[in-house]
Amino acid sequence: MEQRGDIATRARDGASFELRSGQFSLMVLAIRHLDLLQLQSELSDHVASAPALLRGAPVVLDLNPLSQLADHGLLRELVGRIHQAGLRVIAMAANPGAEAAAHALDLPLLGLDRRRTRVVDAEPAEPVAEEVPAADAEPPKPPGPPGLQPPLVLPGPIRSGQQVYARGRDLIITGVVSAGAEVAADGCVHVYGRLMGKALAGASGDVRARIYCLAFGAEVASIAGNFKVFESAPRDVAGKAVEIHLDEGRLEIRPLKV
Amino acid sequence: MGEIIVVTSGKGGVGKTTTSASLACGFAKRGKKTVVVDFDIGLRNLDLIMGCERRVVYDFVNVINGDCTLKQALIKDKRFDNLCVLAASQTKDKDALTQEGVAKVIDELKAEFDIVLADSPAGIERGAYLAMYFADRAVVVVNPEVSSVRDSDRVLGIMASKSRRAEQGQGPIKEHLLLTRYSPERVEKGDMMSVADVEEILGVKVIGVVPESPDVLSASNSGVPVILDEQADAGLAYADAVARLLGEERPMRFTEPKKKGFFQRMFGG
Ligand SMILES: Nc1ncnc2c1ncn2[C@@H]1O[C@H](COP(=O)(O)OP(=O)(O)OP(=O)(O)O)[C@@H](O)[C@H]1O
Numbered sequence: 001m002e003q004r005g006d007i008a009t010r011a012r013d014g015a016s017f018e019l020r021s022g023q024f025s026l027m028v029l030a031i032r033h034l035d036l037l038q039l040q041s042e043l044s045d046h047v048a049s050a051p052a053l054l055r056g057a058p059v060v061l062d063l064n065p066l067s068q069l070a071d072h073g074l075l076r077e078l079v080g081r082i083h084q085a086g087l088r089v090i091a092m093a094a095n096p097g098a099e100a101a102a103h104a105l106d107l108p109l110l111g112l113d114r115r116r117t118r119v120v121d122a123e124p125a126e127p128v129a130e131e132v133p134a135a136d137a138e139p140p141k142p143p144g145p146p147g148l149q150p151p152l153v154l155p156g157p158i159r160s161g162q163q164v165y166a167r168g169r170d171l172i173i174t175g176v177v178s179a180g181a182e183v184a185a186d187g188c189v190h191v192y193g194r195l196m197g198k199a200l201a202g203a204s205g206d207v208r209a210r211i212y213c214l215a216f217g218a219e220v221a222s223i224a225g226n227f228k229v230f231e232s233a234p235r236d237v238a239g240k241a242v243e244i245h246l247d248e249g250r251l252e253i254r255p256l257k258v
Numbered sequence: 259m260g261e262i263i264v265v266t267s268g269k270g271g272v273g274k275t276t277t278s279a280s281l282a283c284g285f286a287k288r289g290k291k292t293v294v295v296d297f298d299i300g301l302r303n304l305d306l307i308m309g310c311e312r313r314v315v316y317d318f319v320n321v322i323n324g325d326c327t328l329k330q331a332l333i334k335d336k337r338f339d340n341l342c343v344l345a346a347s348q349t350k351d352k353d354a355l356t357q358e359g360v361a362k363v364i365d366e367l368k369a370e371f372d373i374v375l376a377d378s379p380a381g382i383e384r385g386a387y388l389a390m391y392f393a394d395r396a397v398v399v400v401n402p403e404v405s406s407v408r409d410s411d412r413v414l415g416i417m418a419s420k421s422r423r424a425e426q427g428q429g430p431i432k433e434h435l436l437l438t439r440y441s442p443e444r445v446e447k448g449d450m451m452s453v454a455d456v457e458e459i460l461g462v463k464v465i466g467v468v469p470e471s472p473d474v475l476s477a478s479n480s481g482v483p484v485i486l487d488e489q490a491d492a493g494l495a496y497a498d499a500v501a502r503l504l505g506e507e508r509p510m511r512f513t514e515p516k517k518k519g520f521f522q523r524m525f526g527g
């Protein structure tokens with residue numbers, strides 16, 4: 001989602017603060033059913049599947065109309081469980097009728113524009129990349145069309161235990177992603193090699209992001225938080241070049257005809 | 259200036275020490291002035307496999323702490339006068355190896371020897387990290403099974419991102435895979451990964467394939483590295499690996515199941 005503050009007020013010169021408008025992209029945690037135990041366990045697993053990206057990440061809570069009606073004790077417990085699972089609720093999505101719940105939880109309401117989910121320059125609170133090949137350093141921005149972020153291009157192999165995150169752009173790996181490695185991008189993830197590890201596209205919520213690889217064998221694939229864990233690759237796509245996209249919130253994997 | 263070669267693996271018990279001892283003798287035999295250093299602080303195994311355990315007076319940590327000179331701690335091999343061993347300390351202090359201390363010893367050895375072999379402990383903790391940090395080349399010992407391959411992948415990843423070479427802009431550590439405890443018969447039956455499988459998963463070519471062999475254990479028990487046993491397939495495989503590490507081309511041996519003789523086929527066995 002995109003949150004944009006209007007340039008509010010200008011503090012007088014020499015003031016101890018400056019109030020600016022900032023743009024941040026945030027993940028939205030939409031609650032489908034309010035089953036606290038199920039939610040905590042599934043969410044913990046999900047966080048554990050991509051700790052570099054998710055642990056401690058701020059999220060905006062998106063309660064569906066039914067959940068908003070839950071009693072306030074339950075809502076507080078919900079926020080507590082989300083916290084225990086490793087995410088931090090920092091605001092609530094301003095759905096119709098959400099005011100009471102937001103008030104009860106003492107959370108600000110953020111407008112959620114459902115038509116546009118373009119992700120803007122994201123600046124997550126924590127550094128995410130660990131043991132990333134040296135190339136992860138931000139390259140100087142070459143001149144190009146305004147607003148177009150160059151992709152992060154890394155040679156493979158990305159090995160077990162390594163994590164790569166392309167913030168606010170696509171990620172291109174020219175090689176193998178090993179089992180136990182994790183590659184994530186706010187945009188699309190392209191793997192020109194075997195994908196055996198975890199791949200997360202649309203990491204900040206862009207549902208249009210996609211994952212491509214030359215040979216599919218991923219442990220986990222996720223787009224905008226919709227993920228699938230593969231004990232083993234489905235027969236029809238195992239080892240094949242595939243495209244993974246979201247179809248009405250469902251992760252679809254289909255062989256690329258090449 | 260000598261070259262530092264680390265023998266590492268991630269997973270324990272895959273054959274690092276066996277390999278270090280054999281490569282050390284192999285390089286010495288080929289005329290290289292060689293030293294082999296045991297980084298497995300607390301355990302100390304290499305001196306046993308090299309057959310010099312009774313002559314250990316000072317060790318690696320003693321040198322770092324300044325209890326003795328490097329010269330005093332180096333144990334000369336009885337078979338090759340261009341081969342030395344630096345034993346590990348049996349201290350339980352895991353922090354006995356300091357980065358500066360190791361750097362100083364390694365650089366002194368590098369000035370003195372053609373080849374400095376570092377026998378890494380298992381895991382990815384301090385000892386293992388320091389063993390690989392200074393390396394110019396790495397021999398990653400891997401067994402043909404899933405967990406060993408996964409650990410090797412992890413180690414290769416760490417090596418690619420953290421090494422003195424990389425930090426000093428000298429390019430990455432050169433990687434070699436050494437497949438040990440290989441059993442062509444089991445590969446053929448489909449219950450062991452093949453050379454090709456391992457190469458494909460790790461994306462690195464193997465520099466040698468050492469077959470599973472009882473000769474290795476008997477060699478270790480007698481303190482004579484298996485490479486010195488010219489009757490043993492495992493020894494010949496290590497000699498090939500040494501030649502390849504020195505840049506020679508050798509065809510792979512011991513990767514196909516042994517052809518059984520006529521009588522064996524008739525009567526089993
Ligand atoms: N090719 C081989 N065939 C049969 N046995 C082998 C072979 N290579 C190694 N071994 C046996 O495997 C065991 C472990 O070997 P070794 O001590 O060299 O491994 P290591 O990787 O150094 O272990 P650690 O991680 O504990 O340091 C020993 O008993 C050794 O004899």
Ligand SMILES: [Mg+2]
Nearest residue numbers: 274275298303
């Ligand atoms: Mg050992």
